[in-house]
Amino acid sequence: MNWPDLSDYIGKDFSAFPNSCEAANMRLQALVPHLPQDLVSAWAEIGIRTDTDLLFSGSAVDILSRLPEGSIRLAQLRDYIALVAQQSSSPAIRGDELLEQELAPSQISTFCLTAGVPEIDSLLETSERSLVYEISGDRGSGKSILALHLVLQQLVSNDVSALWMDTTGDFSVDRARHQLQYYSGEKSSSALARLEVATALNTDAAIEILESMRPRYSASPNSRLCCVVIDTITRLLGPNLSAASPQGHAIMASFMHHLRTLAREHELTFLVINDTASSFPKGNTPSTSGLAPRK
Incomplete structure (x- = not known):
């Protein structure tokens, strides 16, 4: 099965999909403790898990x-429904x-994604401070190494943090430590301490991780999260794709x-690794990855 071009979906109006997934909705579990945990659990038992x-x-x-009878009074239930709404x-x-906000100088330190390689930096040059980049290519073409290089390049030079969302369980701390020895920068001694790794095996888990990190998107330097790597998105979305549905x-x-919205609202940079889509025509594929901004 061919993997669709992700650029078709970033920033797209997906209201045309009447049965869109829970990832588009707010999970009620995220409102605990504003909602009682026992009530959220009771709702889940009858199939109510999101605001929709x-x-x-x-x-x-x-x-x-x-x-269950006697679990809550009608007036209380109405109040909680109003809170969710x-x-x-x-x-x-x-x-x-809104225009005034857009024109006002940003109070967030700008994260400038650079590789230190002119050919790659030419692809990264953009007037936007927040983008979702797709790194695509055949398996084993070096996509994860490229993403790790881009992240370490920033961590050794800037007092910021990054999140690596591992969907395969293949992230290696030893490889990151080995790679770091080739970088120099005043922040290099604490670079790996500011690279956080989280495991996500499905889209719901990925959304929950991203939502839990919201306070970090606008935090003070050192703790501010400015870059998120998803390695790979194939494992998150692949099982849901079907030519018949x-x-x-x-x-x-x-x-x-959701990724594009977070990027725009919080000036985040996303690196999305796609290992089922090549950026070159079939039969003419060099052993390098393709990197391009997806708007």
Whole structure:
């Protein structure tokens, strides 16, 4: 099966997918402790796990009838439903205020992704401070090494942090330590301490990790997270893709839209490794990776 071009899904309006996945919705578990854990667990037992499930599963009376008797009063249930509706709604903002925010100087230190190699840096040059980059190529072509190089290049020079989301269990601390010895910079002694590794085996886990890191996106230097590597996205999205069903493509659209939104809101850089799509025509593929910004 050919892997679709991710650029088709970044920034795309995916409202056309009526059955888009939970990744597009807010998981109710993320609202604990604002919501009681026992209530969230009770909702999960009747198939209500996201804000969409709760807000479009019928009236409060209908939901109450499906919950264990005596678990909650109707007035309380309505209050919690109202809280979920408030938390899942986007705050209103006037156009002139939004324009003023866009034109105002950024208060966040800019993360400039560079490789130190002119040919690669020419691909990375852009007026945008936040992008989702796709690193694509055949297996074994050096995509992960390239991503590690880009991350270490910044960690040894800047007082920032990075997140490596490992979806295969193949990340090697020893390899990162070995690679680091070839870099020099005033921050090199603490570089690996600022490279965080998290394991995600599906899109739900990946979304939860990204959401849990939100306080770090705008934190002070040293603790501010400015770059996220997903190695590989194939393991996250591949099992959901099917030529017979649009559901997998809806999941991909939702997930890539989520990454793009985070990148824009928090001036993050995402490096998404795709090991099932080559950036060169079949039969003319050199043993190098393709790297390009996806807008």
